[in-house]
Amino acid sequence: MHFAEVEFVDIVEFAAVVAFAVYGIIRGAERKMDVVGLFAVAFMAAFGGGTVRDLVLNRQPLFWVENSHYTVVVFWLAVFASFFPRLLVKCEKYLVFPDALGLGLWAIAGTVYAQEAGASSFISVLLGVTTGTFGGVLADIICNKVPTIFRKSNIYATCAFVGGYLYLGLRAIDLAENAAMLISITVTVVLRLLAVRYKIILPQREYYEGDEK
Amino acid sequence: MHFAEVEFVDIVEFAAVVAFAVYGIIRGAERKMDVVGLFAVAFMAAFGGGTVRDLVLNRQPLFWVENSHYTVVVFWLAVFASFFPRLLVKCEKYLVFPDALGLGLWAIAGTVYAQEAGASSFISVLLGVTTGTFGGVLADIICNKVPTIFRKSNIYATCAFVGGYLYLGLRAIDLAENAAMLISITVTVVLRLLAVRYKIILPQREYYEGDEK
């Protein structure tokens, strides 16, 4: 790869891979996994969402087969992290940061790729949301946690949804691609962090009368 | 899409999408999910089985990317349903109907597509069964239920199996495609409903002597 060929979306993708790999590693450390387990969780978190997206869009070779250095980076991240298990456990309370960052980066990268492949607006945003959430879902399922997306909790997938449509809107008013990506990624990440901080949930009718839970 | 181009198999597919979306929504409501959760479960239930089928048969674009109005329909179904949470919870006892309907519709549509793609008879029926059961399996796994197909219970996958082979048999004696589909779908759905009503199980040797459970 010549440096001149590196596009902004490649940088976003690389950052997203690292963010979700870190998420997977910390989740795995909670379960006291050994280095192979850490790598397996990191790998599925970092590549799960994008793999689904590429298969759906029939993009071959898959992004991590084409950019095989991604897998090497994740491998060494897991090996490196495995030397500092106590540090990892302490990092659990900061888990929301790689999660929010990965969500935003993946969601917009997914939307961009789906648009390039000629998908409709709704499908593009949907694939963005899928790409942005699926890695975390896989890591959570492996580690036996109920995935955030399926819990009644602070808005999560909704942030990616908003970010995806914001990107499409900014592009529709002819903003440059990179600027549109940067803005919509930032909005997604900040929205998610605010949602966690201020416990923003979706308005919802109650399932039972007087249901307080 | 021109109306004249709509084939019977398209109608079957649309009905199947709606049936499994409803199944997913009711399952999600049991877990008190918010509107995003309901949509996520409905989406995976409605499109999971067909996605596996399309990937296996290398049919690109995937059926729900090509017919992107399917995703919009599922989205609005979930939004609409989220306004009536108590009603959804009451619907749980009727869950067997969308489940049986989706099973029959998907199983036969899956068999038809696999035949068109030139798969062998056994593989065609198998893909029909996969398509017909996988959506429910995904919804159940998400909602932390043991999927019906893996439980020792009333015949389920077997109904789809019978329906698939019935379709192939009817086609072999030169019955028109639409008639063969209609008959085999009906048989599958009715068989499943009878299985639930009369607790039809497969004959089975006991795992332990005097095993009553």
Added chain:
Amino acid sequence: MHFAEVEFVDIVEFAAVVAFAVYGIIRGAERKMDVVGLFAVAFMAAFGGGTVRDLVLNRQPLFWVENSHYTVVVFWLAVFASFFPRLLVKCEKYLVFPDALGLGLWAIAGTVYAQEAGASSFISVLLGVTTGTFGGVLADIICNKVPTIFRKSNIYATCAFVGGYLYLGLRAIDLAENAAMLISITVTVVLRLLAVRYKIILPQREYYEGDEK
């Protein structure tokens, strides 16, 4: 298929399918599944890993669609096994053998196919490991066991990793393909069996001070 066309890698693949089908059937029997359940678990164990590999490498048709007799063999294995449920339950203590055998056979076959498709060394070995472990992971998830690969336990994925790199090394020094496969499969299987027998685990720093568990 003419007999003359059968390559060594085809024999390895067939043996791997049978080994993992047996693994799936015994795991299913533990959960007292009926014949359909046994088939479903055997099917996912036998074909899960290879399906992921083929989708990643864009090898179409999938290996079990092209060789549709594989599915028929697994079907009759499950039907046959369902007549001897008590025997299956007794076989549980020998589960390590089909598991180790399937791991070795699948891992090397996966590495070979990835090399043929032009993947990098690391990706090839990784896909070998994925192919060798994913079937067992699926069967374990279905049967509600924590998959071996994610547990802190005797080395498992590591054996496949060693075997895959051994294969590449032997090929690099110009050993014939079949000999390289035979040696690296044997090493993988024996290593795994030794790991179980002598409780070989990866060296690991402790998660907590004085952590004994």
